[in-house]
Each structure stands twice: as C-alpha cells, then as structure tokens.
Amino acid sequence: MAEEAFEPKIVGFLCRWCSYTGADLAGTSRIQYPANLAGIRVMCSGRVDPTFVVKALNDGADGVLIAGCHPGDCHYSEGNYKAMRRYPMLMNLLEQFGVERERVRLEWISASEGERFAEVVREFTEQIRSLGPLNWQENVAACCEAI
Amino acid sequence: MVSLTIDDKAVEVEDGATLLDAAEKLGIQIPTLCHHKALMPYGACRLCLVELQGSRGSWLEASCTYPAQEGLVVRTDTERVLRTRRMMAELLLARCPEVQAVRDIAAEMGVTQTRFPKKNEDCVLCGLCVRVCRERMGPSIVNMIHRGAGRKVGVPFDRHSETCMACGACEVVCPANCVDLSDVTDRVPQPIPLAFDEGLSNRSSIYVPFAQAVPNVPVIDADTCVHMRTGECGACQAFCEADAIDYEQEDRIEEIDVGAIIVATGFKLFDSARIKRYGYGRYDNVIHSLEFERLSHASGPTGGEVVTKDGRKPQAVAILHCIGSRDEDHHEYCSRVCCMYSLKFAHLVREKTDAEVYNLYIDIRAFGKGYEEFYKRVLGEGVHFIRGKCAEVTDVAETPEEAGKLIAIAEDTLLGITRRLPVDMVILSGGLEPAEGSEELGRKVGLNCSQGGFFLEKHPKLAPVDSMSDGIFLAGACQGPKDIPDSVAQGAAAAAGALSLIDKGKVVLEPITAQIDEERCAGCQLCIPNCPYAAIDYDEVKKVSVVTEELCKGCGTCVAGCPSGAAHQKNFEDEQIFSEIEGILVGA
Numbered sequence: 001m002a003e004e005a006f007e008p009k010i011v012g013f014l015c016r017w018c019s020y021t022g023a024d025l026a027g028t029s030r031i032q033y034p035a036n037l038a039g040i041r042v043m044c045s046g047r048v049d050p051t052f053v054v055k056a057l058n059d060g061a062d063g064v065l066i067a068g069c070h071p072g073d074c075h076y077s078e079g080n081y082k083a084m085r086r087y088p089m090l091m092n093l094l095e096q097f098g099v100e101r102e103r104v105r106l107e108w109i110s111a112s113e114g115e116r117f118a119e120v121v122r123e124f125t126e127q128i129r130s131l132g133p134l135n136w137q138e139n140v141a142a143c144c145e146a147i
Numbered sequence: 148m149v150s151l152t153i154d155d156k157a158v159e160v161e162d163g164a165t166l167l168d169a170a171e172k173l174g175i176q177i178p179t180l181c182h183h184k185a186l187m188p189y190g191a192c193r194l195c196l197v198e199l200q201g202s203r204g205s206w207l208e209a210s211c212t213y214p215a216q217e218g219l220v221v222r223t224d225t226e227r228v229l230r231t232r233r234m235m236a237e238l239l240l241a242r243c244p245e246v247q248a249v250r251d252i253a254a255e256m257g258v259t260q261t262r263f264p265k266k267n268e269d270c271v272l273c274g275l276c277v278r279v280c281r282e283r284m285g286p287s288i289v290n291m292i293h294r295g296a297g298r299k300v301g302v303p304f305d306r307h308s309e310t311c312m313a314c315g316a317c318e319v320v321c322p323a324n325c326v327d328l329s330d331v332t333d334r335v336p337q338p339i340p341l342a343f344d345e346g347l348s349n350r351s352s353i354y355v356p357f358a359q360a361v362p363n364v365p366v367i368d369a370d371t372c373v374h375m376r377t378g379e380c381g382a383c384q385a386f387c388e389a390d391a392i393d394y395e396q397e398d399r400i401e402e403i404d405v406g407a408i409i410v411a412t413g414f415k416l417f418d419s420a421r422i423k424r425y426g427y428g429r430y431d432n433v434i435h436s437l438e439f440e441r442l443s444h445a446s447g448p449t450g451g452e453v454v455t456k457d458g459r460k461p462q463a464v465a466i467l468h469c470i471g472s473r474d475e476d477h478h479e480y481c482s483r484v485c486c487m488y489s490l491k492f493a494h495l496v497r498e499k500t501d502a503e504v505y506n507l508y509i510d511i512r513a514f515g516k517g518y519e520e521f522y523k524r525v526l527g528e529g530v531h532f533i534r535g536k537c538a539e540v541t542d543v544a545e546t547p548e549e550a551g552k553l554i555a556i557a558e559d560t561l562l563g564i565t566r567r568l569p570v571d572m573v574i575l576s577g578g579l580e581p582a583e584g585s586e587e588l589g590r591k592v593g594l595n596c597s598q599g600g601f602f603l604e605k606h607p608k609l610a611p612v613d614s615m616s617d618g619i620f621l622a623g624a625c626q627g628p629k630d631i632p633d634s635v636a637q638g639a640a641a642a643a644g645a646l647s648l649i650d651k652g653k654v655v656l657e658p659i660t661a662q663i664d665e666e667r668c669a670g671c672q673l674c675i676p677n678c679p680y681a682a683i684d685y686d687e688v689k690k691v692s693v694v695t696e697e698l699c700k701g702c703g704t705c706v707a708g709c710p711s712g713a714a715h716q717k718n719f720e721d722e723q724i725f726s727e728i729e730g731i732l733v734g735a
Contacts, residue, residue: 011731038731042719043659046677047703055725059732073595073603075615076702077679086707 008128010121011056012039012065013048017075018110019067025114033118034125037065044068046079050090053104057094057136063103063128065120070108080108097140102127151219153197166197166210166221175223177210178232178252180239180322181273185385186282188212189274193235194252198222207231229256237261243268248322269325270300276317276326285379286310288331289317300326308332314373316380339371345438348448353383358446364391407618407645410592410602411638412585414624417471417478417577425467425575426540430553431456433540433573435470436488443495453499453572461502461571465555466492467537468508472578480599482578483628486512489576490522493530504530505568507537507557515632533568535560540573579628592619593679601627612641616700617654620644659701659718661694667713668692674705674714 014020020041026033042048045068053064066087068080087106095101105124109117134140150159153170160169165188170177180192188211197210200220207228210221222228236253241263243249249271253259274291277300281287288311292301302308311332318326328336340346343357352372355365365383373380374394384392419427419435426433432455434442441447442454455461466489472482486508493504511532513522526532535558544550545567552569559566581600589596593616597603602621605613612620620641623634648654663674663683668691675683675692682698683705685691694705694714703716715721 009732011728040724040727040731042703042724043716044702044704047707047716047719049707049721051721052724052728056728056732059728061728061732073597074679076700076704077593077595079679079702079704082677082704082708 006129006133008036008062008125009060010037010063010065010124010128011061012037012067013045013052014039014041015045015068016041016043018069018073019117021111022109022113022117025111026118029114031114031118033121036125037121044074044076044079045083046076048083050086053090057099057134058141060136062134063105063124065105065107065124067107067109070110073110099134099140100131102131103134149215149217151215151217151221153221154224160215164215166208166213166215167195169215170210170223177223178255179211180248180252180271181275182211183275183279183320185382186275186278189278191272191274192239194232196228196231196235198225198228232256233258237263239271242266243271243323245269246271246323269323271323272298273322275320275322276300279316279320283380283382284314284316284373285377286312302331339368344441344448347438347441406649407620408592409620409622409641409645410588410594410625411622412582412588412625414579414628415582417580419470419575419577421477422470424539425470425537425573427575430540430542432553432571433575435575435577439492439574443492443499451499453496455571459571460500463503463505463568463570464496464572464574465505465507465537465568465570466574466576467555468506468576469536470575470577473509478578478580478599480628481512483512484630485576485578487518487630490525492574494525494528497528497530502571505555505570506530506532507555508532508534509536515630533557533559533566579624581625585625594619601625612637612644618648654697656697657701659716660696660699661701661703661705661714661716662696663692663694664713664715665689665691667711669711669713671710673708673710677705677708
C-alpha cells in the first residue's frame with residue numbers, strides 16, 4: 001500500500017502593499033510555483049498577531065510564512081519592524097511547544113519581487129516537505145492536555 | 148530743521164547736518180576725497196570747499212565739516228571756490244602724482260599739471276584708514292604718527308600689532324590702495340568663500356547669496372560680521388538709505404497649520420573627493436561640474452572666461468562622465484542629467500577657447516526634446532568622444548609632451564587601445580545625491596526612501612509625485628535625479644495634487660480603521676507607541692486609549708499588539724482572519 005506523498009500545507013500572511021502585490025506579480029508573470037501555499041491578505045505585516053500563526057498550526061498547517069515590506073520600506077513606516085519584534089518571541093514560544101523553528105518564516109518581499117516570491121514558496125515547500133507533517137493535534141495539543 | 152540756500156536754491160536739512168549733506172540733498176556735486184558716509188567728517192583733503200556769503204563778506208569753508216545753519220547763503224560755483232579747489236588738487240597732485248584717485252579727481256576739475264615740486268608718496272593722508280579703525284572697528288591700530296612734513300600713517304612703535312583683527316577695513320577704505328595689511332599685523336585675513344561660486348570667489352559678511360535669491364536682499368552672516376561679534380562697525384547701517392538693517396533680528400520658529408506638504412528639497416552633487424584616483428583636491432585644475440558652471444558663467448568669478456587656476460586659457464580639456472554614478476562602488480543608478488550637462492560644457496569650452504575637448508563616457512544619454520540634436524551638434528564642433536570611463540588622472544609625465552599637464556588615462560573601447568590624454572583641465576561630471584539632511588527630513592515628514600536615498604513615490608508610473616502618505620507630495624530631484632523641465636513638470640503636478648486635496652473641503656478615508664473597545668481596554672497604552680501615525684491618544688479621564696480615526700491608516704499594528712483584544716480593525720477583525728485560516732485548512 002503506497003503512502004500518499006506528503007504535501008505540505010502552508011498558510012501565508014501577506015501584506016497588501018508589498019508581499020501580496022509581489023505574489024500577484026508572480027501570478028501575472030505566469031511564474032510557476034507550488035500550490036502548497038495559500039495566502040491571506042492583511043494590510044500590513046504588523047497586523048499579524050502571533051495567535052494567527054498558532055491558530056494556523058493548530059488547524060493543520062505544516063508551515064506559516066509571514067511576508068512584509070523590506071525594512072525601511074513599510075507602507076505604514078514601521079509595521080514591519082513590529083512584526084520583526086514579535087517574531088522572535090513567537091519562535092521562543094513555538095520552540096517550547098516542540099515546533100521546529102524552520103516551520104515559521106518571516107520574509108521581506110517587495111512588490112516588484114515576483115520571482116523572489118515564487119522562489120521563497122518553492123524553497124519553503126521543500127523545506128517543510130523534508131521536515132514532514134507537523135501533526136499539531138497529536139504532538140502539541142495532546143501534550144498540552146496532558147499537562 | 149534748518150533752512151539755507153545753496154547756489155540760490157533753498158533746502159531744508161535736519162539739525163546737525165553738514166553743508167555737504169545739504170548740497171547732496173539738492174543734487175549739487177561737490178568733490179571729496181577724505182569723506183566717508185559711515186565715518187565722522189575729517190576735513191583733511193580740502194577739496195569740498197564752498198564759499199559762504201554774509202554781511203562781513205565771503206569766506207571759504209570745508210562743506211564736509213561745516214554745520215548747516217539757519218539762513219546761510221552758500222555758493223559752490225564761484226570763481227574763488229573753483230580756483231581754490233583746483234589749488235588743493237594741485238597740492239595733492241604734487242604729493243601723490245601717481246595715485247589714480249587723485250589724478251581722477253584733479254582731472255574732473257581740469258587739473259592735470261602741478262606747479263609745485265613733486266614728491267612720490269602713495270598715501271594721501273586722508274585719514275580714512277585711521278578713522279575706520281578707530282570709529283567703526285574699535286581697536287584703533289593704525290594712527291597718524293609724527294607731525295608736519297613727516298606725518299604719516301603707522302602702527303604704534305612700528306611693531307606688528309597683536310590686537311589687529313585683520314578685518315581689512317583699512318585696506319578696503321583706502322582710496323589710493325596703498326594700505327598693506329602685512330605691514331600692520333602678522334595675522335592673515337581669512338577670506339569668506341561665496342558658497343554660490345563654489346568657493347571660487349569671496350564675499351563680505353553682508354552679502355546677497357546669489358543674483359536670483361528670493362527674497363533678493365542682502366543677508367548678514369553673523370559668524371563673521373564684526374558688529375555681531377564685537378558690537379563695533381555697523382557701517383552697513385550707516386550706508387543704508389532705506390534704514391532696512393536691523394541687527395536685533397533673531398531666528399524664530401514659526402508653526403503653520405497646513406493641509407498639504409510638498410517636499411522639493413532638491414539634490415546635492417556627488418563629492419568627487421571620494422574617488423581619489425581622479426585627483427580632486429590634489430590637482431588644482433581638476434574641478435567638479437558646479438565649479439565649471441560658475442567658471443563659465445558670465446556672472447561668475449572670471450566673468451565667463453574659461454581659464455585654469457593660474458589664469459591661462461587651456462589648450463585641452465577632459466570631461467569625465469559618470470563620476471559617482473553607474474558605479475558599483477558609489478551609486479549604481481544613472482544620474483540622468485550629467486551627459487547633457489557634460490555636452491553643454493564641451494560646447495562652452497569650444498565656444499570660449501580653442502582647446503581640444505575630450506568627453507570620456509560610457510553611454511551618451513540624450514533622452515529629451517532636442518537633446519539628441521544637441522549631441523549631434525557638439526559632435527560637429529570637433530569634440531572628441533572617447534567611449535571608456537576614465538581610469539585615472541595623473542600629473543606624472545611619461546613623455547616631454549606630457550610635462551606640466553594633467554594626463555587622463557582611459558581605455559578607448561571602440562578602438563581597443565588605452566589612451567593617455569594630456570590636458571590642462573579636467574572636469575568631473577559628478578552625479579546627483581539627495582540633498583543634505585534628506586534622511587532626517589524623511590523621518591520627520593514620514594517619507595520612505597528608495598534606491599539612492601531619494602524619497603519614495605507612491606507608484607513609479609501612476610503616482611510619481613504622491614508619497615505613500617496622503618497629503619504629502621514630492622517634486623523634483625528629491626524624488627530622483629532629473630533635469631529642470633522634469634522638475635518643473637513635477638512641481639506643477641504636485642501643486643495640482645495638493646490643491647485638489649485641500650480644495651475638496653473633505654477627506655475620504657478607507658473603512659479599515661482601527662477602533663478600541665472602551666469596555667475591554669485596560670489602559671496599558673501598549674498600542675500608542677505601535678502607531679506610526681500617532682493616531683492613538685490616552686484619555687486621562689476614562690483611563691483608556693482612543694483611536695482618532697481620521698489619522699488612522701488601517702495598518703492594524705496596534706490590533707496585533709493589544710494584549711486584551713480591545714483593539715480591533717474594521718474589515719480585518721481577528722474573527723475574519725480566523726475564518727480565512729479555517730477556510731484554507733479545515734475541510735481542505
């Protein structure tokens with residue numbers, strides 16, 4: 001009985017001004033990239049509450065990508081700096097849950113970087129594939145209940 | 148007020164005015180040599196003699212010192228007056244036959260010869276230097292010494308003065324140009340370079356910055372002005388007939404409420420000293436583009452003559468394109484204007500001199516209206532175009548022809564050889580950078596910077612004069628290197644944008660603003676520093692934070708940072724995003 005190849009499920013939080021537009025550009029440029037990532041548009045990477053990431057992982061995502069404008073170029077001046085500050089705190093938390101750091105990525109992708117967006121998604125997908133499924137419910141939620 | 152008559156014309160002057168003042172008011176010319184508007188009258192030269200007529204007869208007085216009195220009858224045109232003045236001129240001419248100022252005044256009176264035995268002094272003993280140093284500058288360094296025939300201007304004990312501040316007023320005020328500051332003091336005057344002439348010429352402490360300055364009035368440089376520093380002088384105020392000089396003016400900060408801001412802070416030229424191999428700062432005759440602009444301009448320090456530092460006409464000039472631009476070590480971008488101004492320089496050099504001109508270029512960017520045609524014209528003027536960026540400028544000659552020249556070394560890529568071009572002048576066509584202080588201004592106003600540090604526009608094609616923030620517009624070279632026609636067009640566009648914004652009377656907001664639930668807010672104020680727009684305030688009375696929705700741009704950063712979930716963003720609520728996550732993952 002052949003096992004189905006593991007297809008990572010990745011949720012992306014993309015900021016409207018830079019990374020979402022960059023992803024859009026990848027699309028209009030017909031750049032092929034894996035369909036493993038589904039994007040959610042927010043106005044700014046600063047809107048990304050760490051609970052979104054936890055919720056996504058809890059609901060079955062194997063990886064989460066947070067993408068915003070390059071530092072200094074945030075459409076709202078500083079939102080991406082706030083995302084940059086929240087990220088290490090989130091990673092510390094997830095590490096304590098036993099989630100590999102590589103599963104949640106913070107990337108800076110500008111509106112003109114369509115090819116780069118595709119490249120990031122390709123690379124990230126392969127990385128998650130090699131990490132394997134997260135199985136949050138079995139691994140993480142279960143031990144929280146045990147505690 | 149005092150009324151008197153001069154040459155049968157009635158005149159009224161203030162109490163304390165002199166006959167010379169009264170004559171001036173009537174427009175009657177009286178020759179003077181030792182008189183100065185900013186100094187007390189001295190009566191040394193006796194050229195200003197006039198005749199007073201009274202009941203006792205008539206007598207001569209020096210009009211510069213004699214006070215106007217009620218009912219005086221004065222004549223400046225009698226034979227006696229003219230004869231006596233001519234005698235004074237002859238006496239002066241006898242003492243100083245070679246001094247141009249004396250010869251000019253004498254000539255005006257028709258005196259060219261003198262019957263008296265001639266000496267050959269250069270000092271007229273007018274006392275102007277002594278008086279300006281004592282009355283205006285204060286220290287009284289130069290004085291009259293000795294008496295009678297031996298009277299002369301000197302310094303105490305014939306020793307160089309320690310207290311002289313080398314202001315140079317004595318030199319400036321001398322009509323005979325015979326005061327030499329190096330006889331007075333060891334101190335060397337520090338010339339004040341005129342910034343507009345790129346330091347190629349000097350200015351005084353009171354100066355008009357440049358001919359097109361707005362407002363077009365002089366300004367006093369408080370760092371060098373003697374009055375501002377010591378309380379002395381004040382000569383400019385004495386000269387000003389409009390009484391427009393106010394030494395008490397202070398810097399002040401004005402707060403103005405506006406509905407739109409247009410940032411048009413321009414550019415600064417790339418500092419050519421950063422590229423050592425071109426020798427800027429080392430070789431006198433390696434100059435940058437703005438220096439050449441002033442050199443070649445009719446209103447500049449040489450009146451438009453293109454000459455080397457030692458005043459010679461150059462036989463050959465090299466113009467180096469792309470200094471600091473299209474350069475991985477400095478700026479990768481093209482500065483857009485330099486090719487065209489380099490062509491202009493080549494054209495000007497050919498027009499004003501017979502010099503050979505070499506333009507060392509990478510590409511010729513002649514993109515605008517009439518630009519290509521101008522390039523063709525310059526080609527036809529015999530300018531040599533060498534495709535190859537200049538590698539080095541050196542003064543080390545390898546052949547006798549190169550001696551005393553600057554040699555520009557470049558690879559001619561079209562010929563495939565290296566060339567050594569011996570020239571007399573090298574012009575560095577520097578690129579454009581954002582103006583000094585742009586980064587700081589950008590932070591204050593809320594502007595992002597893009598490549599090169601120029602301000603970032605909202606959209607490179609569709610909104611080149613808008614910034615990311617509503618109400619703040621960009622125009623000109625601050626947004627990116629560009630030339631005058633493009634800057635003017637952007638200025639008009641930005642003005643139109645600003646006008647259409649403030650003219651509407653209302654502002655349209657996106658419905659994605661943040662709000663804070665008063666009930667849930669704990670007053671931790673963590674949201675306040677999160678907001679890039681300072682749109683959140685703390686209400687001291689209710690002890691909660693409140694969003695001013697008109698200022699909120701809807702980034703949601705405060706929402707993500709709120710520990711109690713009191714802050715929420717319309718149309719980007721947490722619940723909405725959770726639904727999106729579930730939509731992707733659950734049941735997928």
